[in-house]
Amino acid sequence: MEDVLILGIESSCDETAAAVVKNGREVLSNVINSQIDIHKRYGGVVPEIASRCHIEAVNTVIDEALEKAGVTFSDIDAIAVTYGPGLVGALLVGVSAAKALSYALKKPLVNVHHIKGHICSNYVAHHDLKPPFVCLVASGGHSHIVYAKDFLEYEILGMTRDDAAGEAFDKIARVLGLGYPGGPKIDALAKEGNPHAVEFPRVKMAEDSLDFSFSGVKTAVINHIHKLDQKGEGYNKADIAASFQEAVCDALVSHTIEAANRKNLKTIVIAGGVASNSALREKMTTEAQKRGIDVLYPPPVLCTDNAVMIASAGYYEYISGVRADMRLNAVASLPLEGGK
Ligand code: KG4
Numbered sequence: 055m056e057d058v059l060i061l062g063i064e065s066s067c068d069e070t071a072a073a074v075v076k077n078g079r080e081v082l083s084n085v086i087n088s089q090i091d092i093h094k095r096y097g098g099v100v101p102e103i104a105s106r107c108h109i110e111a112v113n114t115v116i117d118e119a120l121e122k123a124g125v126t127f128s129d130i131d132a133i134a135v136t137y138g139p140g141l142v143g144a145l146l147v148g149v150s151a152a153k154a155l156s157y158a159l160k161k162p163l164v165n166v167h168h169i170k171g172h173i174c175s176n177y178v179a180h181h182d183l184k185p186p187f188v189c190l191v192a193s194g195g196h197s198h199i200v201y202a203k204d205f206l207e208y209e210i211l212g213m214t215r216d217d218a219a220g221e222a223f224d225k226i227a228r229v230l231g232l233g234y235p236g237g238p239k240i241d242a243l244a245k246e247g248n249p250h251a252v253e254f255p256r257v258k259m260a261e262d263s264l265d266f267s268f269s270g271v272k273t274a275v276i277n278h279i280h281k282l283d284q285k286g287e288g289y290n291k292a293d294i295a296a297s298f299q300e301a302v303c304d305a306l307v308s309h310t311i312e313a314a315n316r317k318n319l320k321t322i323v324i325a326g327g328v329a330s331n332s333a334l335r336e337k338m339t340t341e342a343q344k345r346g347i348d349v350l351y352p353p354p355v356l357c358t359d360n361a362v363m364i365a366s367a368g369y370y371e372y373i374s375g376v377r378a379d380m381r382l383n384a385v386a387s388l389p390l391e392g393g394k
């Protein structure tokens with residue numbers, strides 16, 4: 055089979071990204087223009103600012119991705135773009151750029167679901183990985199346990215009922231005065247703390263549910279800090295960060311392993327920004343190994359939002375014949391199943 059080169063474009067949140075990927079697995083370039091320095095002044099992503107920054111960056115980022123890959127537009131077989139879920143104004147910038155390129159260059163356009171992209175980041179990191187497997191996708195916007203039946207077939211086994219895991223990390227980091235984005239800051243600080251200093255509550259769902267809920271632990275941490283503040287007692291931020299992280303990772307790990315057991319699968323993959331959390335990687339690996347289950351995850355640069363994962367997911371869609379046309383629109387809330 056001839057090589058297939060996909061240009062991926064991602065702009066669903068605060069990263070403007072473009073990448074060229076060969077055959078869904080080989081990274082030729084990976085360009086990410088992060089807006090973190092701009093949004094951190096506000097303690098989180100400001101949608102209107104994100105859209106404007108994407109517009110300013112998108113053409114340069116695409117040009118740079120081609121240049122770094124050592125290819126031109128004529129070498130590209132198709133353009134893959136995230137069309138949802140995400141911030142609608144942000145998504146529209148990538149979608150419009152991809153549509154313009156597809157029209158001008160007469161190249162096929164492929165629409166990609168952002169979460170499918172996160173899952174596919176593992177195909178790039180692990181060239182032998184093939185479905186079926188169970189994937190935990192934990193990011194700032196999602197916490198899903200997904201059963202990947204095949205390259206294009208997914209079933210959700212569990213999801214958060216309230217906050218996403220990354221959202222909880224960001225919130226607690228803010229309360230602890232650590233800044234945005236909070237995940238990496240809590241991860242680093244927790245290394246100096248005791249994860250059992252405070253036993254924050256673990257939410258019990260109905261017996262057979264693999265869903266998550268992180269708003270309870272978030273509130274418990276905030277109440278704990280307020281109480282100590284009111285009593286004028288100091289507290290050890292590292293202990294709180296470590297204990298909070300332990301509670302979140304406990305839920306993520308136990309539900310994902312339970313999902314793998316139910317499906318009788320021996321491979322768990324993790325993806326999304328929170329997949330770069332060191333405690334999550336360690337706990338998932340240790341607990342899974344006890345049960346003879348392998349755990350795979352991408353390097354941190356492929357965990358957070360990037361366009362390599364979109365090009366990889368776009369490749370599998372492209373070879374199966376999926377095509378979008380000039381009517382493609384951005385969709386802020388896009389379900390994973392039946393999402394295309
Ligand atoms: O996948 P991503 O870049 O964007 C979304 O699709 O949401 O994920 C960003 C999220 C943020 O909430 C960030 O705090 C979290 O991932 N994150 C982490 C770590 N690195 C990023 N959370 C915990 N530990 C980390 N090391």
Ligand code: ZN
Pocket residue numbers: 168172193194326327358359
């Ligand atoms: Zn994401």
